[in-house]
Amino acid sequence: MSRINAQYRLTARPVGLPAVSDFQYVEEPAPQPGEGEFLVQVEHVSIDPAMRSWMNEVRSYVPPVALGEVMRAAGIGRVVESRHPGHPVGAVVSGTFGVQRYAVTDGLDVGTVDLSLGEAPLHLGVLGFSGLTAYFGLLDVGRPRPGETVVVSAAAGSVGALVGQIAKIRGCRVIGIAGGPGKCRHLVEELGFDGAVDYKSGSVRAQVRDLAPQGVDVFFDNVGGDVLDDVLTRLARGARVVISGAVSQYNSAQGVKGPSNYMQLLVSRASMTGFVIFDYAARYGEARAQLADWLRSGQLEERTHVVTGGVERFPEALLGLFAGENTGKTVLAL
């Protein structure tokens, strides 16, 4: 049986926004699993802002994708050949399979997907790293108390939308920062946020001041740059700033803009803390069960933006993310 693999390899380090020319599209025969390995036919690829940061040659929580290597991506697929006792043919699995149709793996860091909790794409979003990032980042790092004001940036994105909804479940006042009136309406009318700040329309600082006159107790930041600087000026005493991402900076060709208002951490007796979701691996089960529960009860909802058309459409799907075109989780269906 001859299977043809299709993949995108990273061939150049992007300067600014990634271009199609930074990648090479390759078709070749799918690899064969060796002893103790299995072959996964990838069905859904997770498209994440963090992918852009993996393309830069900098010290980060994971090494950069090497030039010539298949672009790193989380995905979900089905085992189609197996020489591994724990992963029989037919099993649905999740792992870092890359932007490709077929991946061989030895099962390290590969999980079995429980489809009874939700359909496959949800396991890349609310039941996958987006949900886990929102859950642990907000609850463990941000530690919001009922009645506190939580602000989240990139609030219409996969992680941000979940952060806001979980904060609501925990009895907080929630304000989302997003781009454009459509997304802002979505946050308030469909996701139940208490307010929304449109960063494309007027001063973020002034809008946050109006919506959170008592100050911001927890800021869950996915974007960095000017938005972070603006929110820093509105922190309440003892605020917690959770650094989850910096999507506004990943494409910067001028280097990262640091938060020039960081001395507000002193003024507000506040802290800014980074985290990496992998550190919570031992508690993924607990979080996933809770997230699935909230999903079933309707307290949590996720909008999934599925890009169809296969591996070929990867660059388009990625650029759509940075253009801020979509709400919710972006998934490439193969």
Add this chain to the structure above:
Amino acid sequence: MSRINAQYRLTARPVGLPAVSDFQYVEEPAPQPGEGEFLVQVEHVSIDPAMRSWMNEVRSYVPPVALGEVMRAAGIGRVVESRHPGHPVGAVVSGTFGVQRYAVTDGLDVGTVDLSLGEAPLHLGVLGFSGLTAYFGLLDVGRPRPGETVVVSAAAGSVGALVGQIAKIRGCRVIGIAGGPGKCRHLVEELGFDGAVDYKSGSVRAQVRDLAPQGVDVFFDNVGGDVLDDVLTRLARGARVVISGAVSQYNSAQGVKGPSNYMQLLVSRASMTGFVIFDYAARYGEARAQLADWLRSGQLEERTHVVTGGVERFPEALLGLFAGENTGKTVLAL
């Protein structure tokens, strides 16, 4: 009895380094205390980097000094007239008396100085805000554990030298960052630091890497700017960055340079926390007793740089601080 007051008032907001022309020197009759007030003859004025930040019109932990107002300063003096039952004539007191020879006060936030703990200038340094800032900032915010590596910037300054010595007492490995070989030698040879980084000679990042190959567990930062950015790249997993000051940025006419490497907080699962010493007022006594104890036992020492010549020499004393001329605590003797 006619007393002549001498004072420096802030008359312009400095751009960059303060200039003598930003202040007005005034001589006039000393004020008379009203009912419930007393008159302090100031004998020692504390000269602190934070004074520069109080001159800027920005939101901070204290309001800026208003134009035309006496320049704010902590000081120690003797009560020379009193209509206040708690502060009789002859008592030695500390408070925010300003850069002037005589101050009238109602006693709010004025403390009685216990000269048995140490001579007057020490109550502006190790037994005053410098010591309290080092004590609570390091122990409560930085929370170093024995064996951990502590790095402190402006390490030859009043706060920094105490931070390093307290960290040594607590069993940490201590590296100080200071400017010039003389200060660096002082840190290692006289204060017992394990290593010193000369920021004026070569890469801070490389020197910190060589001296702390396992990474930095606690960074107590007094300076901000490039030094902060460099140390951020060398944090150990779970590091704590304590934001105490940003002396490199106070004089910046271009606005503050934020730490562009702040995403290393995520990579290192680290936190950056600000604090304001006033919040610890209820525990000053505990800290002061411990600091006095360490001082008596010789585990802690303070170098005091006394500028003599009276109020007139205030601008000179302040500028000396920013020129990095001295080690230890700078005090203006009136």
